[in-house]
Amino acid sequence: MAPVILVTFAGRQKRMEILTEYVRRAMDLGIIDEWHLWDFTRSPEDHDWVTREFGPVRYMGSKAPYQLKGTVTPFSSFRTDAAISNDLHIAVLPNDDPAHYFEIVVGGWNNKHSVVRKLPRSDLESFERADTTPIWSRSTPGALSPGVPNEVVLNLDAEGVPALSVNGVAIGRWPELDWRSEASVMVRGGWGADLEFSDVTARTRRYVGNPNETLPYWQAYDYYAKRLRDFSNAVFLKCDDDIVYLDVEKLDDFIEFRRTNPHYFVISANVVNNGVCAYLQQAAGSIPDAVGHFEHPPGGFGGSLWQSAERADRLHDFFLQADDKHLPLPTAVVEWRERQSINFIAWLGKDLVHMALPKGDDEHALTVDLPTFLGRPTAIYSDFTVSHLSFGPQERGLDVDRLIHAYDALMRDRLHHKDEPAYPRLERMAASGR
Structure with missing residues (x-):
């Protein structure tokens, strides 16, 4: 059976x-x-949380900073399979020298040369090395292969002397160094070279995009599109990081509908706090007029709900207070030919052939540009409900903390956690003012 892969652009803890x-x-x-958690975090605190919470790193963009990958000791080598064409950076942080680390660059300078540098730990966040003289340097033409994952082995002898080999070839041994105290190992790519670890096969894994991009999401679509052969049989789900309710009991039905209706390009869940869905929910009589008027957003984008904290608040409260956590649409499936918000959508892996998206508005590309070009509509599936916390314009005036606490209680009830105490994180959030 084709695997089901959930993609989330993370993440606000x-x-x-x-x-x-x-x-x-x-x-x-x-x-x-x-x-697959794509780390597009904007704060150090959220980045640290995503790093702690979501398993090993599988992929790093060429501008992503160092990520912890493992350790090396005299009794255990550091080993990994790294797919990269040039400039593999390995940072070794000896336990007995908290002020410095050693940077091993393999296949730098267009895969021609390798060096070792001793640097202050403050340089871990920087890519600048212009004024640094290496402590070791060697010509290593073709050290990295772009065609296969490179087998990287870093080991220490009994005296703590390190040696590195790549694809069975010795890169270097450094008898002047003593790392017998053990060391952490961090990795990154660089200089146009992305880095992927084929030995990371955990079910939950991290993908670290290039930081500080205004619209970074194209990086994820580009990654999957370039690996079409690996993912062509998959069913993809993509959801926002602020989905605060998910009907687990109906999720499998949604996936099966996606799998068996290939003529739709993307299919959306029935989303609470989504302009198009709210319009359709009210048209079906699922949202009373007393909650507010939810018009057809012009062209499927924006509209009064998207802009209004008050409207979002009333809609969330109506949903939270309803016994039946379902707001049916006029029909079981609504075919849609305008833009719609992509808070929770599904696509087929075989359609990645069309999804090497340029940097820009991924929502417009997936719900307008590509469906128009391919002559394939999108759809909204009525019987699978999720709730989306907020759009950016709604943030001005929305009591986010109150809603998060209410949805947390709903989640604990739905997942049979209702007899457990409230999560310690809620107490931490209150104490820290977050």
């Missing part, structure tokens, strides 16, 4: 922890096979 509980339940039930 305060908004994402509820989603994490739902997804882990769906994975425990075998509904979702893999969860």
Whole structure:
């Protein structure tokens, strides 16, 4: 059976922890096979949380900073399979020298040369090395292969002397160094070279995009499109990091509908706090007029709900207070030919052939540009409901903390955590003012 892969652009801890509980339940039930967390965080605190919470790193953009990968000791080598064409950077942080680290660059300078540098740990976050003289340098033409994952082995002898080999070839041995105290090992790419670890096969894994991009999401679509052969049989789900309710019992039906209706390009869940869905929900009589008027957003984008904290608040409260957590649409499936928000969508892996998206508006590309070009509509599936916390314009005036606490209680009830105490994270959030 084709694997089901959930992709989430992470991640704001305060908004994402509820989603994490739902997804882990769906994975425990075998509904979702893999969860790919793309780290597009904007704060150091959120980045640290995503790094701690979501398993090993699988992929790093060429501008992504060092990520912890493992350790090396006299009794255990550091080993990995690294797919990279040039400039593999390995940072070794000896336990007995907290002020410095050693940087091994393999296949630098267009895969011609390798060096070792001793640097202050403050340089771990920087790519600048112009004024640094290497402590070792060697010509290593063709040390890295672009065609296969490179077998990297770093070991220490009994005296702590390090030696590195790549693809069975000795890169260097450094008898002047003593790392017998053991050391952490970090890795990154650089200089146009992305880095992927084919030995990372955990069901939940991290993908670290290039930081500080205004619209970074194209990096994820580009990654999958370039690996079409690996993912062509998969069913992809993509959800926002602030999905705060997910009907786990109906998720498998949604996936099966996606799998068996290939003529739709993307299919959306029935989303609470989504302009198009709210319009359709009210048209079907699922949202009373007393909650507010939810018009057809012009062209499927924007509209009064998207802009209004008050409207979002009333809609969330109506949903939270309803016994039946379902707001049916006019029909079981609504075919749609305008833009729509992509808070929770699904596509087929075979359609990655069309999804090498340029940098820009991924939502417009997936719901307008590509469906128009391919002559394939999108759709909204009525019987699978999720709730989306907020759009950017709604942030001005929305009581996010109140809603998060309410949805947390709903999640604990739905996942049978209702007899457990409230999560310690809520107490931490209150204490820290987050």
